[in-house]
Amino acid sequence: xxxxxxxxxxGVVALIAVMSVLPFFARExxxxxxxxxxxxxxxxxxxxxxxxxxDWTLCHVILMGAGAYASALMAKxxxxxxxxxxxxxxxxxxxxxxxxxxPMLRTVGFGFFxxxxxxxxxxxxxxxxxxxxxxxxxxxxxxxxVGIIGSIDFYEAIPYYFMTLVITxxxxxxxxxxxxxRIGKAFKSxxxxxxxxxxxxxxxGRYRSFAFVIGSFFAGIAGALxxxxxxxxxxxxxxxxxxxxxxxxxxxxxxxxxxxPIIGVAVMTILFEWTRPLMEWRPLFFGVxxxxxxxxxxxxxxxxxxKFTRLFGxxxxxxxxxxxxAGAKKSVV
Amino acid sequence: MAMFEVRGxxxxxxxxxxxxxxxxEVEEGEIRGVIGPNGAGKTTLFSVISGVYKPTRGKIVYLGxxxxxLKSSQIAARGVVRTFQRTALxxxxxxxxxxxxxxxxxxxxxxxxxxFGTSRRIDMEQEKKALEIIDFMGLSHLKDELADNLPxxxxxxLGIAVALASEPKLLMLDEPVTGMDxxxxxxxxxxIKKIRDEWAMTILLVEHxxxxxxxxxxxxSVLNFGKKLAEGLPQQILxxxxxxxxxxxxxxxxxxxxxxxxxx
Numbered sequence: 001x002x003x004x005x006x007x008x009x010x011g012v013v014a015l016i017a018v019m020s021v022l023p024f025f026a027r028e029x030x031x032x033x034x035x036x037x038x039x040x041x042x043x044x045x046x047x048x049x050x051x052x053x054x055d056w057t058l059c060h061v062i063l064m065g066a067g068a069y070a071s072a073l074m075a076k077x078x079x080x081x082x083x084x085x086x087x088x089x090x091x092x093x094x095x096x097x098x099x100x101x102x103p104m105l106r107t108v109g110f111g112f113f114x115x116x117x118x119x120x121x122x123x124x125x126x127x128x129x130x131x132x133x134x135x136x137x138x139x140x141x142x143x144x145x146v147g148i149i150g151s152i153d154f155y156e157a158i159p160y161y162f163m164t165l166v167i168t169x170x171x172x173x174x175x176x177x178x179x180x181x182r183i184g185k186a187f188k189s190x191x192x193x194x195x196x197x198x199x200x201x202x203x204x205g206r207y208r209s210f211a212f213v214i215g216s217f218f219a220g221i222a223g224a225l226x227x228x229x230x231x232x233x234x235x236x237x238x239x240x241x242x243x244x245x246x247x248x249x250x251x252x253x254x255x256x257x258x259x260x261p262i263i264g265v266a267v268m269t270i271l272f273e274w275t276r277p278l279m280e281w282r283p284l285f286f287g288v289x290x291x292x293x294x295x296x297x298x299x300x301x302x303x304x305x306x307k308f309t310r311l312f313g314x315x316x317x318x319x320x321x322x323x324x325x326a327g328a329k330k331s332v333v
Numbered sequence: 334m335a336m337f338e339v340r341g342x343x344x345x346x347x348x349x350x351x352x353x354x355x356x357x358e359v360e361e362g363e364i365r366g367v368i369g370p371n372g373a374g375k376t377t378l379f380s381v382i383s384g385v386y387k388p389t390r391g392k393i394v395y396l397g398x399x400x401x402x403l404k405s406s407q408i409a410a411r412g413v414v415r416t417f418q419r420t421a422l423x424x425x426x427x428x429x430x431x432x433x434x435x436x437x438x439x440x441x442x443x444x445x446x447x448x449f450g451t452s453r454r455i456d457m458e459q460e461k462k463a464l465e466i467i468d469f470m471g472l473s474h475l476k477d478e479l480a481d482n483l484p485x486x487x488x489x490x491l492g493i494a495v496a497l498a499s500e501p502k503l504l505m506l507d508e509p510v511t512g513m514d515x516x517x518x519x520x521x522x523x524x525i526k527k528i529r530d531e532w533a534m535t536i537l538l539v540e541h542x543x544x545x546x547x548x549x550x551x552x553x554s555v556l557n558f559g560k561k562l563a564e565g566l567p568q569q570i571l572x573x574x575x576x577x578x579x580x581x582x583x584x585x586x587x588x589x590x591x592x593x594x595x596x597x
Contacts, residue, residue, distance in 0.1 A: 182433075182434075182437055182456075182459075185426075185430065185433065185434045185437070186434060186437055188423075188426070189423050189426070189434045192423040192424060192425060192426065193421055193422070193423055193424075195385070195405075195417075195421070196417070196422070196423065196495070197423075197434075198384075198404070198405040198406050198409075199383060199385075199405050199406075199409060199414060199415060199417075199421075199496075200409055200414060200434075200435045200437070200495060200496065200499045201406050201409035201414075201435075201437065201438030201499050202406055202434075202437060202438070203404065203406040204406070330425075330479075331425060331426060331427050331430065331479055332425040332426070333425075333426050333427070333430045
């Protein structure tokens with residue numbers, strides 16, 4: 001148990017080390033990809049938090065968009081710096097989440113899924129409709145850069161990358177701590193048996209909205225990071241296409257463990273870049289991957305991790321695992 | 334005033350009357366048996382009391398305060414918790430985690446403390462309490478086992494442990510010994526008595542096993558077709574002709590009178 005913990009910590013530290021060194025060995029184009037990758041990691045991890053209660057949404061990318069618009073508007077029209085607009089964008093989207101979740105709570109499962117689609121599209125259509133302040137279909141341009149702080153120009157890819165890396169790590173740490181806490185356990189208990197959870201004092205409605213608001217907050221942070229990197233945003237980049245990609249990342253990676261969706265983002269980002277020459281075929285390609293995983297590996301890539309550790313682990317552990325009955329289930333907590 | 338009262342309770346589902354003009358008064362520390370043929374409304378009664386359903390008419394009063402129409406989680410917070418006829422557990426949680434999550438209601442400390450990790454002492458306190466309950470129910474050796482992997486008897490014991498973890502004062506047990514063999518049944522019966530004696534619990538017990546009911550109930554209320562048919566001490570119930578008639582079918586009468594051999 002302790003060995004497992006130590007190995008995990010070493011693994012995470014090694015990963016952070018790699019992520020810190022990578023941008024110096026990559027072309028600028030790939031550093032930009034890495035920035036987007038990190039933003040997507042925040043998006044996927046925050047999506048998963050909501051999903052631990054059993055609520056899968058179709059509005060998460062739009063909530064990221066709300067964060068992007070919020071941060072862009074505050075920077076452009078109030079002149080506030082990034083370190084203010086980013087958390088405020090998160091808070092704004094958290095409030096938006098709070099506002100929209102209550103009617104949504106009347107639905108569960110697939111009904112909730114579709115309700116979230118409707119609510120999301122309502123928000124997105126309001127960006128398209130209102131030229132003032134959202135800029136309508138053309139969106140917003142000339143979003144202020146993060147600027148020069150000290151002697152570092154955050155317009156450059158590498159500084160922006162490291163800023164994003166730090167923010168991503170902080171977000172993941174908070175999300176992880178929530179996941180491992182009593183509150184995270186309460187979320188998962190709602191998915192396991194919501195009637196039982198309610199009967200022992202867990203206010204299911206309140207906890208579902210809790211998860212939704214926290215997830216929305218982090219989606220907002222991701223949106224702020226995106227807006228100030230791209231410099232320009234429009235309603236179409238937060239459309240259903242992107243939402244489906246988010247679903248693909250979470251399904252491919254798996255959502256039972258905290259790391260699952262992150263693995264999904266990583267693998268799919270690499271595949272995404274490899275298939276760039278065949279861009280028109282991408283929707284087909286990703287559709288096949290999604291269906292393939294749902295049929296042949298519904299547990300996602302994270303379900304392969306125990307199989308790999310068995311392969312490379314010591315003999316005692318492999319023997320112990322061999323003695324487990326076939327199909328033995330793992331704790332989800 | 335009694336600790337717990339049901340006054341003029343009615344519950345309809347569309348055209349179906351599940352409970353009709355039911356009155357109940359339970360004293361503190363009592364073990365009250367609620368028996369009746371299948372479909373008499375016993376589980377529905379539990380569901381209405383615990384907030385799963387709203388009463389159509391009537392009141393539910395606990396410790397002098399009305400409880401009708403509250404959410405299950407609010408009712409649990411007040412100290413009234415039920416177990417389920419089906420085996421209700423958090424299947425992919427370990428035994429320990431099942432009980433720990435039920436401690437949630439009574440554990441202090443909010444979101445900021447959990448994020449910034451200053452809740453360590455609270456967590457250890459909750460673990461200790463959870464272990465006490467797991468120990469009491471005889472599940473210590475299985476505490477890290479997945480709930481799904483437990484044999485049936487232990488799963489039902491875990492269900493009660495989960496209910497106990499939320500520190501109720503009124504515990505409603507819905508058929509706790511279903512599917513248990515005689516040894517397990519006796520063990521569970523003793524445990525239920527112990528819960529009342531050592532944890533100052535008031536218990537409502539729905540059960541079909543008459544040996545258990547006669548063995549530990551202080552008083553019995555008999556339901557039939559959603560109405561109260563009879564109420565009284567165990568021996569009074571046994572001698573009641575209406576009760577015997579309600580259970581007409583031969584085997585049930587014999588079972589009531591304590592003979593098991595003739596049960597077909």
